[in-house]
Amino acid sequence: MKFAQEFHFPRKWVECAIPYGQLKKCLKKVTKELEEIGLDKETLTRLAADQQHPPSDHTPADLAFSYHLDVDGKDGKPAESARFRPRLTVFIHLEDGVAVDAKLSPSTRDFLQKLAFSNTAITDDTLSSDSRLSVPSRAFYSSQGSAASNATDIRQVEVPLVFDAEFFRILQTDVSNIGTLQEEEQAKLETQIAALGEELGKAVEPSRGRRAKADLDVWRQIFELYLDARVFFSSRESDHGARTSTQAVEQLHWFQDQVVQRKLVQRLRSGTSHAAFNNFVRINTALLSILKFQEINRLAVTKILKKFDKRTSLGVSTTFPVAVRSGHSLAGNVAQDVCARMSTELISVVPQLDDYLCPICFAIAYWPVRLQCQHVFCSRCLVKMSRKDERHCPLCRADTIMLAGLENFDADRAAFLRKYFPKEVKEKVRANERERNQEIFGPSYNSVHCCTM
Ligand SMILES: [Zn+2]
Ligand SMILES: [Zn+2]
Known part of the structure; x- marks a missing residue:
């Protein structure tokens, strides 16, 4: 038998593997697309650096963006055919209808501003002045002095991208x-x-x-x-x-x-x-x-x-x-x-x-006695415990030892043990006998003497 270090996968698997090259090509298109609208890597990095936490949809404390991979599935649960719909959302500040965020280049500001007015579906999400005042970021706007005027507006703009999808x-x-x-x-x-x-x-x-x-x-x-x-x-x-x-x-x-x-x-x-x-x-x-x-x-x-x-x-x-x-x-x-x-x-x-040892003597649990708590011990260990007046199961502390009688003998388990562990069962029976005889005839007794006498 050999376990190969080299793997040769079936053809079907290879065809299924993640197409790294194809994805890399596609990524180039994504990068280009973002650059074209002024949201190049540097701009987004700058914005991300100022963003302490991912912005929640209604509390943009500062110019921010969020990028979500929404899962389209039934009842909110992703189905097997579920698709990710990437969604780039940018929050921009408008003053008297003009984008004012200094962190953006003029062309980016221009692009987002146009987007804010052209996309009517998104303007529904536009934060009203009222809701803006109730959000925790209020202090931010107040500290900006003039920003507290009604003319300032925060727009949530969804940027349409093709290649990320x-x-x-x-x-x-x-x-x-x-x-x-x-x-x-x-x-x-x-x-x-x-x-x-x-x-x-x-x-x-x-x-x-x-x-x-x-x-x-x-x-x-x-x-x-x-x-x-x-x-x-x-x-x-x-x-x-x-x-x-x-x-x-x-x-x-x-x-x-x-x-x-x-x-x-x-x-x-x-x-x-x-x-x-x-x-x-x-x-x-x-x-x-x-x-x-x-x-x-x-x-x-x-x-x-x-x-x-x-x-x-x-x-x-x-x-x-x-x-x-x-x-x-x-x-x-x-x-x-x-x-x-x-x-x-x-x-x-x-x-x-290992699965059939008595938890007290660590020899095979023969004869097996199943207590009411369902724990199984060898009969010998239980006899010794009850002599010492120990009433509680050593595994679960249930008061079950004194309740054990002949009916607790697990005959099925005993037959199973005899069948699968005949050698261990024989040894255990012999050990039990030896122990019992020593109890009767004293510690010097052992079975060898018995045979030679
Ligand atoms: Zn035992
Ligand atoms: Zn127990």
Whole structure:
């Protein structure tokens, strides 16, 4: 088995990838368009620097602009076909119908002033003198002296741009396509995992005989290593969270080395087990490719948005990812979903001893007694606790220990443990006997003496 460092993506994926070059070309047109109307990068940077907070629509404290990516979707919820409608709004000050903002060049002022009067739909949003006086920015206008006169007006002007809409249309379409592709790939993997679960179930079913029992033991070790490797996702505190593809490759290599060192594959006896192992490797490799592809595209989006901001100063690199997250997602964690699926469908077929230990003695919980609070302990530990008059479950502190009787013996669990952990059950039964005998015959008793006597 090999987990490639180099990735070769299927053609369909490559066609879906974020078209960085095309977006770059489109960005050039956006820049040119803004320059032509006097809202070049320098002007917007100057305006943005004075803007402490994003201006709310009705309290422009100063000459300001806002750039929103509105999502067109039904009922305010972004539909799958949702489109971003970028909207550049500039607030300008008019005195006696003349734009007065000194920060703008005369031609820009002229352009915005014309826009303010030509766009009747927008003039509805024009702030009236009354509402202007009620907003917190009143002090600002008063301190301007003459600005307090009725002749000053603040207009909210929507600047019509063409190419930014095109830019976001391309970007959004591709993010959405990748989302769809990702969902398809995830569904495929989940089907494969379900099939593998069945295959594995057959390979390790203990009632099938000694080969299956031996394979069960090997698979348990394989999955124990796999869980230790935390390939795609770590729940450990020190490195919590999703792994990058580079980390995942490293973890898979570690897993691979361990499996080889312990000769686990050679020890698998049935053909079904060998086939299942190959499928397991294939699924991990496929998941790795998805992770890598996702990373490449996420990086392309981040890079092109940074470039967009660098060229325009419109500040989209923070707003676009939020907008994406609310719709089709490039940030969705396929690895995490698929891993969860693997642990339910595969690892549960091969029960791990850790999940069946008694929380008091850390040996297998046999005979299993299920308290009313649903916590399971070995009968031996509960007997000892009740002798010490300890009434409360050590896990949840419920007053359940003294209530336990024969009816709390979990027969199903006991049968399950005998089936999947015969060795551990035998050892535990022996240990229980030894302990009981020592209680009767004194601490010097041990079973070896008993046999030789
Ligand atoms: Zn115990
Ligand atoms: Zn409890």
